[in-house]
Amino acid sequence: MAEADPQISGCPFSSASGKQRKLTGRGNADWWPDALQLDILTQNGKSPDPMGQDFDYAEAFNALDYNALKADLTALMTDSQPWWPADYGNYGPFFIRMAWHAAGTYRTSDGRGGASSGQQRFAPLNSWPDNGNLDKARRLLWPIKQKYGKHISWADLFILTGNVAIESMGGPVFGYGGGRKDVFAPETDIYWGTEEMWVDQGAGTRIDxxxxxxxxxxxxxxxxxxxxxxxxxxxxxxxxxxxxxxxxxxxxxxxxxxxxxxxxxxxxxxxxxxxxxxxxxxxxxxxxxxxxxxxxxxxxxxxxxxxxxxxxxxxxxxxxxxxxxxxxxxxxxxxxxxxxxxxxxxxxxxxxxxxxxxxxxxxxxxxxxxxxxxxxxxxxxxxxxxxxxxxxxxxxxxxDQAALDNAFARAWFKLCHRDMGPKARYLGPEVPAEDLIWQDPVPAGSAPSDNDVSGFKSAILSSGLSTAELVKAAWASASTYRQSDHRGGANGARVRLAPQNGWAVNDPEELTRVLGRIDALRGNLSMADAIVLAGTAAVEKAAHDAGFDVTVPFAGGRGDASAEQTDADSFDPLEPQADGFRNYLKTKMSVKTEDMLVDRANLLGLSIPEMAVLVAGLRVLGANAGNSKHGVLTDRPGQLTNDFFVNLLDMKTAWKTVDTSGDEEFVGSDRASGEQRWTATRTDLVFGSNSQLRAVSEVYAERGNEAKFVNDFIAAWNKVMNAGRFD
Known part of the structure; x- marks a missing residue:
């Protein structure tokens, strides 16, 4: 299972405050303060990726001589090198451990970790006690990686090598899917914990x-x-x-x-x-x-x-x-x-x-x-x-050896592919034909006709459902997407199935009523397409009502998953404990709510401006969970305006905490009269209190940038609505 190196269980470090935010934890600069810091070269959106934005890894992988690569890996298993001799003359067990430890960091709670980006090459994983001496395994692989170059990523090579190792020693293998594109920097957004020592035996276990x-x-x-x-x-x-x-x-x-x-x-x-x-x-x-x-x-x-x-x-x-x-x-x-x-x-x-x-x-x-x-x-x-x-x-x-063979092969395949998302992302000749429930299968959809789209838009906007209700349903469906493991999203329309249809953040009674009306009117559209299109039509109407002649894009073709295709238990970890976009907090936590907003934005793959315009737009559209009025900083709710930013930054308003909220809720009053004007939460006020977020907010609050706000909101909305689509 795990080999840990106790020699580095005593690597303490200290920070100025002695405390770290829970979602940040201990960073590489804390563990290795003297290490070369390259972050300054990736500021302002500069990429560390030497392959460039135009590199198509799927195209490169599909041009790989796959059989030749497997033959070279098989030969490597028994090609013992004097600088690191193979135990029993066979590197196979060593490479199995390398692959296992590349994949085994995956966790269901936030979908982070896993083998999908080759993070084992970088700190802290390259120096975790449990990964002791795997630096040698990666060096043994270097001549093969060098030979096949861009056609196989390190991330894919780690897992394929583990598969070949099992096969070469007579073990059962269920299949293999490529498609893991390398990154070229540590993923610093992953929280690994706050302990000040590696594998501190004196501290015991995290369960006690x-x-x-x-x-x-x-x-x-x-x-x-x-x-x-x-x-x-x-x-x-x-x-x-x-x-x-x-x-x-x-x-x-x-x-x-x-x-x-x-x-x-x-x-x-x-x-x-x-x-x-x-x-x-x-x-x-x-x-x-x-x-x-x-x-x-x-x-x-x-x-x-x-x-x-x-x-x-x-x-x-x-x-x-x-x-x-x-x-x-x-x-x-x-x-x-x-x-x-x-x-x-x-x-x-x-x-x-x-x-x-x-x-x-x-x-x-x-x-x-x-x-x-x-x-x-x-x-x-x-x-x-x-x-x-x-x-x-x-x-x-x-x-029953056959039962073990089958169970191990399938569990190994799941271990190595759990963070890759839908099977549509898999590449190569050894992708199993069988659909596995943990892959969140979705039947293929078909693109609706222009007449189907326009007819449904007219029908849903005349249905009596409000802009807020339609926007909330679409957001509930699409915003489950996580770029960490490519799970969730609107494809499949699982928002209508357990457990998502019962999540408190989704206002279940309202959601059931709205989805029922959408279902009755959707005609030839899939339910997944209809939910998104209903929200998209509402956004377009809200922009028109605010005086902007815009078209909100819609791309159909999503399929509908069934309850039998949905592992309800595995979707439980996707339930938001906090969703700043809907001003929702299930219960007060030790993590600051604004940190959780940023974390959710990261999982959605959003930039800072995209996060900002989505929060502001969803507020004025009335998309808060529970139909809360917190942060709805507008006198014309339901219209897509930049009022959230304008009123948040208005110096005529003074803010103070609500005494009973424990600094989660705030009241904004007129400085001159003392009359209450607004209520808000931390995830609202952070856009005025944080200097970097305030700088972005000021741009969208400026006169002349009203149309920019609307267009940027539509672009960010469209990004979320289409997240998780690999069809």
Whole structure:
């Protein structure tokens, strides 16, 4: 499962305040304050991508000699290099771990993490304890990446290499889809936690009932610097039942159920070994902090130590099975055949060893196949035997190899592709034909005729439904999109299905009534198209009512998903706890609401001006959740005007907090008379209080920029309405 390097569990740092915002957490500059800072070169929209905006990765990938690449990867598996010799003469297990750890950072809560952009190349992931020595795996791959160049991204290569490794050792593979385009800078918008040390054993786990701790959203890993759980047990406590508790929580946060958790753990540990040959303080630090002459290598660099096999990564030492380069049923056979005792590895880590193993059940030494050594299990492995729910699944897999083969192949495919979004984004000859429910399948739609579009627009605008109601329904449908994992969006019209039709932010009773009327009038349009078109028609009318002769674009062709095509449980994490665009806050949180607005804008792929005009436009159109009047800073609601910005910045208004709101709500009164004029929330006032947002707001509040505001709102609206469309 996870190899963590305890040598860097003591990397403390301090900040001026000692506190960080929850959505920001610890940044690279905090962990490595002396590192070269390149942010200044990406200011003002400058891209770090050397391929340029015109590069079409899908076109390049489709021109790849796919079979030749797989043949080269297969040959690499047994092409052991003297500077980093392959355990058992086979790099396959090493590359499986590389692929797993590239994909395994994905989490369902915000869709961030995962393998889709090749982030394992950059800090902090390139220096996480759990990724110890994977810098060597990437260097082993460099000659192949260099050979195939633009036709295969690092992100795609990581996963394909893991697949080839499994195949080359006789393991089952369900398929492969390319299409992960590389980025060329760390994704600094991902919150990994606030801890001040990597894998701090003294701090324990992020789940601790005794301390009233639960795993904070959006986090999924159990400690800072781990992909999943601590293999020694929670906070180093070798209790298999507590480890099972942590495993269930963290794997659920990464979209895996119990069967998938057991299959992945057993399947991954069918191969290779863990490394804990010597105490970790024998070796050097992580790549991001290492000396320049090491050229990005970290942890272990001494060639004499490497040649002797003195490698430490997790601190745990040994193989799980007697055949660590061949797929089979040995993992479960040994787990249930023997009683295990708790021992310490040469590096001092706690692990479990079979008592009196038969000679044939011992593993070959990684460097000397003539020598036999005991196998081992981690505390996380023991959880599959000791925890009742996991044990039932494990016993079934022990007795039915075909079931394990199928479960592992499918779970591995899901692990590696969960963050890619709909299957329409997959590239290559090995994309499985089967539609999987976690891919959020949507039947193909058909573009409506011009007559269908114009007829529906006339009908819906004469239906008695208000501009606000139509805009709210369209926004509820489309704004679920997340660019992090390409889930959500208006395609599929899942807003009419559970759980979205019951989310409080969507005003369920109103939504049901509005969708019913849309359904009755839509004619030949799909429900997905009709919802968007209804909102689009309302925006166009609101602009006309404000005196602007504009046309709001509409592109049809969306399909309608069924309840059977929708995994309702997997959509639960998409429910907004806050949506600043609709001035909605489910409950007051430790995170500032304006931070959550920015986070949601980021998931929607919006720029600062796009975020600003959407908030302002949705306010004057009356699109607040619960039909709240907060932030509706206009005397002509329902018209698309720049009144929000004009009145927010009006110096005739003085603002003060509502005493009972805990600085979430505010009242704006006339400075001269004291008469109350407006009410607002933090996500409204931030556009006047924050200097950068105020600068943008001032542009849209200026006389002469009324039409610019309307046109920019329409462009941003259209962007959100079409987000998530890959048809």
């Amino acid at each position: 009932p005794d301390k009233q701790l639960d795993l904070e959203s959006p986090l999924a890993a159990i400690q800072m610097g781990l992909i999943y759980v601590n293999p020694e047990g929670p906070g180093g406590n070798p209790d298999p039942l507590l480890s099972a508790r942590d495993m269930r929580m963290t794997f659920e946060r990464m979209a895996m159920n119990d069967e998938e958790t057991v299959a992945l753990t057993a399947g991954g540990h069918a191969f290779g070994k863990a490394h804990g040959a010597k105490p970790s303080d024998t070796f050097r630090g992580a790549p991001e902090s290492e000396a320049m002459e090491l050229m990005g290598f970290g942890w272990l660099n001494d060639q004499d130590e490497i040649n002797q096999g003195h490698i430490t990564t997790s601190g745990i030492e040994g193989a799980w099975t007697p055949n660590p380069t061949a797929w089979g049923g040995d993992y479960f056979r040994l787990l249930f055949k023997y009683d295990f005792e708790l021992v310490h590895s040469p590096a001092g880590a706690q692990q479990w060893q079979p008592i009196n193993p038969d000679p044939e059940d011992m593993a070959p030494d990684a460097r000397d196949p003539s020598r036999k050594v005991p196998t081992m299990m981690t505390t996380a492995d023991m959880a599959l035997k000791m925890a009742p729910e996991y044990r039932k699944i494990s016993e079934r897999f022990r007795d």
